[in-house]
Amino acid sequence: MTSNVLIIGAVWPESNSSAAGQNMAALIRHFIANDYTVHFATAAAESEHADHIESEHYTTHSITLNDSQFDVLAGQINPAIVVFDRFMTEEQFSSRVRQQCPDALLILNTEDLHSLRYARHEAVKQGKPASQACLNNTFSQREIAAILRCDLSLVISQPEWKLLTEFYQVPAKQLVISPLQQTLDATPSASADFATRSHFISIGNFRHAPNWDAVLQLKQLWPAIKSAVPEAQLHIYGAYPPKKATQLHNPKSGFLVKGWVDDVNRVMASARVCLAPLRFGAGIKGKLLTAILHATPSVTTAIGAEGIAAHQDWPGAVCDDTSSIVEQAVSLYTNPQRWQQASDRAEPVLTQFKRLQTDAVKALFDTISHVRQDLPGFRRSLFLQSLLWHHSLRASQFMSQWIEAKNAHKQ
Numbered sequence: 001m002t003s004n005v006l007i008i009g010a011v012w013p014e015s016n017s018s019a020a021g022q023n024m025a026a027l028i029r030h031f032i033a034n035d036y037t038v039h040f041a042t043a044a045a046e047s048e049h050a051d052h053i054e055s056e057h058y059t060t061h062s063i064t065l066n067d068s069q070f071d072v073l074a075g076q077i078n079p080a081i082v083v084f085d086r087f088m089t090e091e092q093f094s095s096r097v098r099q100q101c102p103d104a105l106l107i108l109n110t111e112d113l114h115s116l117r118y119a120r121h122e123a124v125k126q127g128k129p130a131s132q133a134c135l136n137n138t139f140s141q142r143e144i145a146a147i148l149r150c151d152l153s154l155v156i157s158q159p160e161w162k163l164l165t166e167f168y169q170v171p172a173k174q175l176v177i178s179p180l181q182q183t184l185d186a187t188p189s190a191s192a193d194f195a196t197r198s199h200f201i202s203i204g205n206f207r208h209a210p211n212w213d214a215v216l217q218l219k220q221l222w223p224a225i226k227s228a229v230p231e232a233q234l235h236i237y238g239a240y241p242p243k244k245a246t247q248l249h250n251p252k253s254g255f256l257v258k259g260w261v262d263d264v265n266r267v268m269a270s271a272r273v274c275l276a277p278l279r280f281g282a283g284i285k286g287k288l289l290t291a292i293l294h295a296t297p298s299v300t301t302a303i304g305a306e307g308i309a310a311h312q313d314w315p316g317a318v319c320d321d322t323s324s325i326v327e328q329a330v331s332l333y334t335n336p337q338r339w340q341q342a343s344d345r346a347e348p349v350l351t352q353f354k355r356l357q358t359d360a361v362k363a364l365f366d367t368i369s370h371v372r373q374d375l376p377g378f379r380r381s382l383f384l385q386s387l388l389w390h391h392s393l394r395a396s397q398f399m400s401q402w403i404e405a406k407n408a409h410k411q
Contacts, residue, residue: 002037002057003080006104008093009042010086012050016262018205018239019182019286020111023156024085025051026181027109031081032057034365039077041070042085043092049239065092066407074100080372083107087114087146094149098389105372108150109178112283113160115140120280120303121209129320130280130303135167144168147175148384151371154178154364156283157307171382176364179307179356180284184293194272194336194343200225200234200329201271201296203264203287206241210281215257217277219248221326222255228330235271237261264290272339273316273332274298277325284308291315292350297342299328308353315346 007028014021031038032055041061063070074082074097082097082104084090090108097104119133119140147153147170155161155175164170202218204211215236222234233254238245241259249257261267268274274291276298284307291298292308297316304318305311311318317328332339371378379385 002035004077005031005036005038005081005083006074006077006079006097006101007038007040007083008063008085008089008097009040009044010089011044012042012047013040013053014047014049014239015051016049016239016264018208019180019284019289021051022182022286023111023180024109025053026183027083027154028053028058030181030361030365036081039079041073071096071100079104081105081107081368083109084146084150085109086111087143090146090150091142094146103375105152105368105375106150107368108147108153110143110147110153110155110160112156112281113143113163114282115143116160116163117210117280117282120282124213124280135163140168144170145388148382149388150174151375151378151382151385152176152367156180159306160282171384173378174382174385176360176367178360178364179353180286180289181357181361182286182289184289184350184354184357194339197270197272197296199232199271200273200275200333201237201267202234202275203237203261203268203290204276205239206245207239210278211238212245213280214276214278215245215248217279217322218275219255221275221277221322221329222253224326225329225333226254228326229333232333234275235267237264237267265294268296269294271296273329275325275329276300276304277322278304282306289350289353292346292353295343295346297332297339297346299325299332301325309349313345313349315344315349316342 013024015025028038037057039059039061041063043063043065061073063073079101082101084094087108119135119137120130123130123133153175155164155177156179158177161175161177164175165172204214206212218234226232233256236257239260241257246257248255268290274296276285276288278301281303285304288298288300288304288308292315299317301320302318305314316332319325319328332342
């Protein structure tokens, strides 16, 4: 008899929209492969781009915030495991889950550390480098509290695991490294050949602030690159392009905002160089893994490369100042020998990352099995968790109940 898993999503999983969407879809498949029946519930609006996962062990539910009907649903599902997708859903639903499903193992899927991304963004807005971000802020306090309230949290990279254990002092036993579970077995549609490829490429969901900032950076960098390589174009792809992005489209200058793409592997495999000048962000960047999959050299920043490979092993170049980004982009685009050397470095990086993915999935389900054998005993060893459940979450619980009562009164 299979056990039920309830995943409470911040959004519907969209594999064609973002790396986070691919990661969630992969997590669902892994639970099904390990003999769990998955119930995916979200309060997000329906999406025409949502994945359609065909399995008798997968069911979707639309839910509402601050509504006791969720309590009924949770009781009916009676999950052995509840996964909160991002810390905001933990804040919204964990008190109800604990009341209805006290014996369920609680897992937080961080996707990446949102508070780290926020802190880095704030630093950049203040004219500072992201490395000078203030890590102790109200956003981080909320996210770390959510991590501590859960039994396990999925952390997407070694740098974020180190930050959580060393700076925020989160017990290591509550963390499981779970590298981005992006599909990395697609067959390239073009060979890794300098002469058959053309143009620069950049990819990223436009709703994601680091990606939009990168587009604005590219707009500033492009004239210098175009001047050095007049025949080149920059093709910018991404889900949900807003008007402010499409207005940047300029065929005359070769700055082409193309928006949605049905086959990201095809366009990446035919591009000569990938550009990702990310000034802030967190987690692992799916666009750069796609570039590595297709042996497409990339130019990115330290934040872009974070969690994937060391700078000296990067298939392309890692640099943070604008002049170096331009210089490296032009060099890779125009120098066949340099391009091939960078392209050849992709395979060992890809092999190592795929090994990390495989090992992480096994470690995750081994950890889940171990903790589930004695969940009460595991929780007794987590003093900070019991402290947070005893005090602070009560405010969130009563706020949710107050909103529900107020909404009922309006009706």
